[in-house]
Amino acid sequence: MARRDLPEINAGSMADIAFLLLIFFLVTTTMDVDTGISRKLPEKQPPDAPEPPKLKEKNVFIVTVNRNNDILIEGEHFIQVDKLREEAIKFIDNGGGLGNPIDGAEPAECDWCEGSKDPESSDHPNKAIISLESDRGTSYGTYIAVQNELVGAYTVLRNRLAMKLYGRSYDDLLKDSENDLSNESLKAKVENIKTKYPQIISEAEPFK
Amino acid sequence: MSKFKKKKKGTPGISTASLPDIVFMLLFFFMVSTVMRETELKVKQSLPFATEVKKLERKSLVSYIYVGKVDGQNGDKIQLNDRLADVNDVKYFVFAERETHPEEEIPLLTTSIKADIESSVGTITDIKEELRNVDALKINYSTRKGDISRNMKK
Numbered sequence: 001m002a003r004r005d006l007p008e009i010n011a012g013s014m015a016d017i018a019f020l021l022l023i024f025f026l027v028t029t030t031m032d033v034d035t036g037i038s039r040k041l042p043e044k045q046p047p048d049a050p051e052p053p054k055l056k057e058k059n060v061f062i063v064t065v066n067r068n069n070d071i072l073i074e075g076e077h078f079i080q081v082d083k084l085r086e087e088a089i090k091f092i093d094n095g096g097g098l099g100n101p102i103d104g105a106e107p108a109e110c111d112w113c114e115g116s117k118d119p120e121s122s123d124h125p126n127k128a129i130i131s132l133e134s135d136r137g138t139s140y141g142t143y144i145a146v147q148n149e150l151v152g153a154y155t156v157l158r159n160r161l162a163m164k165l166y167g168r169s170y171d172d173l174l175k176d177s178e179n180d181l182s183n184e185s186l187k188a189k190v191e192n193i194k195t196k197y198p199q200i201i202s203e204a205e206p207f208k
Numbered sequence: 209m210s211k212f213k214k215k216k217k218g219t220p221g222i223s224t225a226s227l228p229d230i231v232f233m234l235l236f237f238f239m240v241s242t243v244m245r246e247t248e249l250k251v252k253q254s255l256p257f258a259t260e261v262k263k264l265e266r267k268s269l270v271s272y273i274y275v276g277k278v279d280g281q282n283g284d285k286i287q288l289n290d291r292l293a294d295v296n297d298v299k300y301f302v303f304a305e306r307e308t309h310p311e312e313e314i315p316l317l318t319t320s321i322k323a324d325i326e327s328s329v330g331t332i333t334d335i336k337e338e339l340r341n342v343d344a345l346k347i348n349y350s351t352r353k354g355d356i357s358r359n360m361k362k
Contacts, residue, residue: 018231025238035261136330141359148258
């Protein structure tokens with residue numbers, strides 16, 4: 001009988017306490033996901049390293065950004081940043097000659113390229129090198145914009161090839177293979193596209 | 209009349225007993241997903257925009273270098289952890305970062321450069337050179353998702 005008189009603890013204010021905490025965490029949370037353009041820096045060469053092999057001029061696409069944030073390609077003509085992607089694609093996808101041998105096979109032509117096969121431009125996507133030169137005074141924003149367009153050119157080409165070979169875009173394949181690491185066939189597909197259009201962007205040291 | 213009154217008394221109010229449960233659920237969600245800011249920014253930052261961005265996976269493997277301007281001072285400043293630093297300090301920063309990771313993770317360590325949109329490329333190059341010297345080759349230029357035309361001020 002005495003039990004009946006025992007008052008229960010009022011839990012009504014529990015919600016208030018929880019709300020208080022909830023609001024605290026709501027306010028302090030930053031949901032931003034870090035995104036960015038990933039790059040791998042070249043290894044430092046020892047001072048006694050042999051001279052790197054000379055590259056044919058036609059296989060190098062030189063993009064220069066000066067201190068006024070003007071973009072110059074091939075040392076010849078100025079260009080707006082929104083045209084850069086197009087020019088880079090034209091250069092990479094040219095396929096005017098024989099490429100570097102893949103897996104010890106004979107050097108072969110690029111049979112997946114759709115470029116104009118101009119003998120004056122790059123031989124093969126795996127020989128095509130994009131060299132990005134910049135001035136110390138270039139603004140970082142422009143620099144990133146240029147980098148973005150160059151990466152974008154590769155993305156367009158890879159997507160196109162993946163669409164042709166597998167009927168879906170490269171971005172799609174990549175996302176799926178990241179979510180399903182054990183899937184070997186997906187991985188092989190991604191690798192295949194990557195070797196067909198390897199991303200070769202060199203960031204030259206800035207001129208003073 | 210008496211019948212009516214009886215009925216009204218019998219209608220139960222909506223129970224709010226489950227309210228704490230719901231609130232707690234939300235609370236736990238936010239508690240788990242919250243990342244407390246580790247460092248306080250001393251440099252002013254607005255990151256550049258890019259469209260071809262990749263997400264940075266495995267945050268524990270990423271260390272950050274901040275670049276930007278400081279109020280009332282000329283030139284770009286570099287911030288490592290909680291203080292402003294010199295370019296030469298970058299290598300010690302990388303070494304310190306490596307100390308905190310097991311050896312097999314060291315090649316996976318990524319350095320994310322969070323630089324202000326108006327900083328100059330020279331500063332970034334100096335940092336990259338330092339990173340090359342100590343073989344920290346994986347880098348990431350931190351950007352926001354957005355149209356690149358916003359990077360350029362006319």
